[in-house]
Amino acid sequence: MKKVTKAVFPVGGMGTRFLPATKSIPKELLPIIDKPLIQYAVEEAIEAGIETLIFITSASKHAISDHFDPMPDLRAKFLSQKKYDLVEKLDTLPLEVKRVFIPQGQPLGLGHAVLQAESMIEDDEMFAVILADDFIQADINPLRRLIDIAEVNGRATISVEAVEESRISSYGVIAPGHWQDDFAAIDEIVEKPEVALAPSNFGVIGRYVLPQSVFAVLSQTQMDDNQEIQLTDALKQLININGLQAVKLAGQRFDCGSQEGFVLANLHVAMQDKKLNTQIKAYLSDC
Ligand code: G1P
Numbered sequence: 001m002k003k004v005t006k007a008v009f010p011v012g013g014m015g016t017r018f019l020p021a022t023k024s025i026p027k028e029l030l031p032i033i034d035k036p037l038i039q040y041a042v043e044e045a046i047e048a049g050i051e052t053l054i055f056i057t058s059a060s061k062h063a064i065s066d067h068f069d070p071m072p073d074l075r076a077k078f079l080s081q082k083k084y085d086l087v088e089k090l091d092t093l094p095l096e097v098k099r100v101f102i103p104q105g106q107p108l109g110l111g112h113a114v115l116q117a118e119s120m121i122e123d124d125e126m127f128a129v130i131l132a133d134d135f136i137q138a139d140i141n142p143l144r145r146l147i148d149i150a151e152v153n154g155r156a157t158i159s160v161e162a163v164e165e166s167r168i169s170s171y172g173v174i175a176p177g178h179w180q181d182d183f184a185a186i187d188e189i190v191e192k193p194e195v196a197l198a199p200s201n202f203g204v205i206g207r208y209v210l211p212q213s214v215f216a217v218l219s220q221t222q223m224d225d226n227q228e229i230q231l232t233d234a235l236k237q238l239i240n241i242n243g244l245q246a247v248k249l250a251g252q253r254f255d256c257g258s259q260e261g262f263v264l265a266n267l268h269v270a271m272q273d274k275k276l277n278t279q280i281k282a283y284l285s286d287c
Helices: 037-047 062-068 072-080 084-090 110-115 142-153 165-170 214-220 231-241 259-271 274-286
Strands: 006-010 052-057 098-103 126-130 134-137 156-162 172-176 183-191 202-211 244-248 252-255
Touching (some): 037 142, 062 098, 072 084, 142 156, 165 202, 214 231, 252 259, 259 274
Antiparallel strands (some): 134 252, 172 202, 183 244
């Protein structure tokens, strides 16, 4: 089987929970302190061995392409001033990494976004999907772990974690079979179930490694009540075709699609910085 070298980043979402900020700034460019969410996601992908980044965009998301463009004039200026730390911050994408931008056309859901990447993926190829608003801090690269598992048997492999009851209905939820360490085959998957109907408390995180065969399934997947094609509904079909497997996330995940997740992610990263840590503690002790 071919190595997994391509990653799809669906970045066409509207980011309504962050309006008015997302009127002009794509939600994936919201920063955790000084680095945008999409930059973290791209760095995770590159570290995991990804060589081609496929962004599925909407018409108003030129800023994401701009973010990864080189800035030769400013770079030269910083170099001449020997400001090497700033040069490093400007270099948002290694030159050898390919990037492709595909317009989604209409905002018809995550499954529809992934389907737009079909022409980029060869028949026998698996590919990654990364949702940048799931911000992850982990010692082991979460995407690399998924790829290692998926490359063994070619089955669709997704990242999950136990989520609080109050958040269950915000995620895809799986029924895992028997866990072997951090790994299990999946018996069932449901998109955003009510707590009472959830098959477990394991919610899907935005990291997937999928076989090319998912496109045929996605193209047959019906829209849901919100007129969206859900990736989860296609994954449910894959269970019977080729199997679907889960890997428990070893790390901390912040759902930056929600305001509380975004604030906590910023706080988490800030607390790792000595100066900010001291300032935040001093501030909180006065609150
Ligand atoms: C999407 C998926 C959902 C998954 C989640 C992870 O939902 O549809 O199954 O659990 O990402 O973040 P969204 O966040 O787009 O509502």
